[in-house]
Amino acid sequence: MEPSFGALLNVLLLSLLLVTALLAVSSRDLLASVILFSAYSLLMALMWQRLQAPDLALTEAAVGAGITTVLFLVAIFRTRRREEE
Amino acid sequence: MKRLVSLLFIGALALLLLYVVSKMPPMGEPTNPTMTHVVPRYLEKSEGEAHARNVVTGVIINYRGFDTLGEVTVIYCALAAVLAVLGREKRGRIRDYVELSGIPSSVIVRTMVALVVPFIVLFSLYVILHGEMSPGGGFQGGAVIGASMIIFTTVFGLHLSSVKVPLKVRAALEGSAVITFFLVGIAGILGGGNFLAYAWPRVSQSLQPALVTWLTVLVEVGIGLGGAMVFVSILFAMVREEGADEPLA
Amino acid sequence: MSGAYRHFPILMVTIPFFGAALLPFLAYLRRKAVPWASAFFLAISGGLGTFLVGKIPPGGHLSYPLGGWEPPYGIELRVDFSGYFLMMAVAGISLAAVIYSRRYIEKEVEGGRITAYYVLFLLMSASMMGFVITGDVFNLFVMMEILSISSYALVAVTGNRNAVRAAFKYLLMGAPSSIMVLLGVGLLYSVTGTLNMADLAARVGDTGYREVLIASYAILVLAFMVKAAVFPLHLWLPDAHSIAPSPISAMLSGLVVAVSAFAVARITFSVFTVHAWGLVGTTLEALAVAGAAAVLFGGIMAIYQKDFKMMIAYSTISHMGYVVLGITALNPEGITGAVYHILDHGIAKACLFMCAGNFIYRKGFRKIEQLKGAWREMPWTCFAFSLAAWSIIGLPPSAGFISKWYLVYGSVRAGKVPYAVVLLVGSILAAVYCFRVVYYMFFQPAKEGDWGERLSEAPASMSVPTWALSLATLFFGVFSYLFLDSLLKAAAQLL
């Protein structure tokens, strides 16, 4: 693939996806992980928009970053915020 | 020891998957099997056959309608599952963490949310009804409505939002997606075609485009309302506190 | 093909979906009617199925393009005789289990959740019917998801803490395996460009991407092995199946794992046809080894159990091994044996769990020792248990004998004698764990205070389904010749 602005942007988005996923998995604070997961979902929506899937970008932004995150937050408030030792 | 084995397993799986990926057809080439086999027909004919300018909507509602019937059944099933696990909230005795935390949200937030939510609902209606021509559709719009209710709930508390969207309304609309879809499917059989046929053979050719369009809109609205209500009900069931009839601390 | 009956398969799947969406309204009007309405919807579904008797050509299939879009553009239902046979099995056993549920669930599940229970029950049975007849791999995934979500929730429906834990364990293994199914479907799609099974079968032979095909087959088989609880991936099964309410145990153990095993057969025979087996031979051999291990492991573990529902659950692991060995024999006899085994194991296992449910309902007993001398108080349940156990062991003239006969014959014909020996050893193990319980029931004196002289059978709405199923094991043994010919032809068609 010839280096172009679009390709570079894709590489950047994909590396950010990897970073946020790893951070979301490794953080000990559950609230932080959920927020990172929300950021991951938003980046994913951007990535899908880059791949010419606007329907899915819209859905992922509403469902993945919106509803799923809120469900996670509710679950955390109903349980506990930190991981146990 | 167990951790090491698991890590090795995941690492080996990653290497295998990367190897498989390296053997796959190169991404984005127009000569790939995915680009040459089934898809050309969708791209070229969906406007004439499914009467949807947005090809994704055409595929979802029309060509692969049964998957979407399955999809709305999945989300209805998720609601039934959550209710089977947590139980439905009861009227007049609901409380949630917003009230329990004792910290009211700030005036700015409350005003903003109260102002914005009607516009979000308006936008989502647009998304639902324009699904056939622009990106969006029933489920996306339903999700946006659900999200707006969720914002409202997190700011104003469960009690007020369950006054705005009473249990009776939700309970009546939750199954609407499945019911609409099934009735449209049966109508396809009665119209002389197969289950989920939109262009009924018994209707004259000239009326068929309008029929397909209207049935698509009907299904989209059903999915939108059903999806939104299911999301709101799932959230309410999860927010509800057990033993909430005790006095507030 | 013409005639109204061609619409019946899709109606069999969607009418219970529709019914599930209507149940909340009915519950609002009249709560007592909900169980009867669910039974009614399943009865319609099964009744429509009986109209299809003789309509499906034994060597062919009924193809139903949904929405009138010819495959591969739309979704196709592909009802061949084995699919139809299993669909009827699902309808029949579900009907028995839903009738059985009414009294049992009243006792175990809190009132507000009963409607949700029946909604999930209807969705579970209908999605299984869709699962076995669909001719589209993505639709297979969608149906499997409805099935999985309803099963996870139904395990937890009592709200008992062990049940919730078992359900979570089930979900934790089930959800990743569902995602793997999607991944496998994606890999298949990337090299063929289609999702329709018949079209896939025509195209997998001549694509150049061997590695991708092998990987997708391995991933799909691994994922369905989790769902079917084949040996090393069975960890979720014993807890989930023994702690769930008894009618749900009957459905999960009798049908849910079995249709997942049938999905392996669909993938092997309808997608990767005989032309592609050269590619996936290693995976098939590994699957056969896992199946053989499952037969032995499940049987041995069942012998050591103290809790009788746990024993029946381990027996399921053993019998899923049988089904897998039938599929991997790769000949018509093996496939026929596997399909027939799914049916008769389903009936007998459902019956065993219902008998266990009868004991729990009346006495609250869960331990095998507590069954000593049970026949004096609950003779009919004990007899039903013995009949079903007879079929589980595979003694003539029960249906279990017929299927095991074909399974052993298939293995021998495929030149895999060690597997035939494993199958026979599995039957001996089954005899050990079943006869122990039967011996306790009939020939051991009751412990003081456990069982009295007074007859106290379970209520009729629970005993009748139990007995219907136990007689069905005999029926399908004695009248097996009615079905076997068509099944063999349908199986030969796949090869």
Next chain:
Amino acid sequence: MNLWHNFHYAVAMVLFCVGLYAVIMRRNIIKKIIGINIMETSVFLFLISIGYRKGGVAPVHVEGLDPSRMVNPLPQSLILTGIVVAVSITALALSLAILLYRQFGTLDVNRLFREEEEEAG
């Protein structure tokens, strides 16, 4: 080789393994559920990348657009169903987590299952 060309697929597979790592290795239930979600979205990314074509545009008909330039709409419609399935599973899993916490007072699988062994033994 193709791996360089297919780096979208490769990243999707790595994300899949990250999710699987969370499901298998993390002890906290919420973490496991996040892992399930990461696995799901990674497979969605994989499928959408399969549907992409170079220089493609979104599959919506507008005046004067050549249909052969559009990206593949089929994976997109499949993934829409997939997203619904994902949120359904998440909702059920979180409900079970809430109930488990109410009954056991912990979200740590080791504690949940250690207690199970004690009860059995």
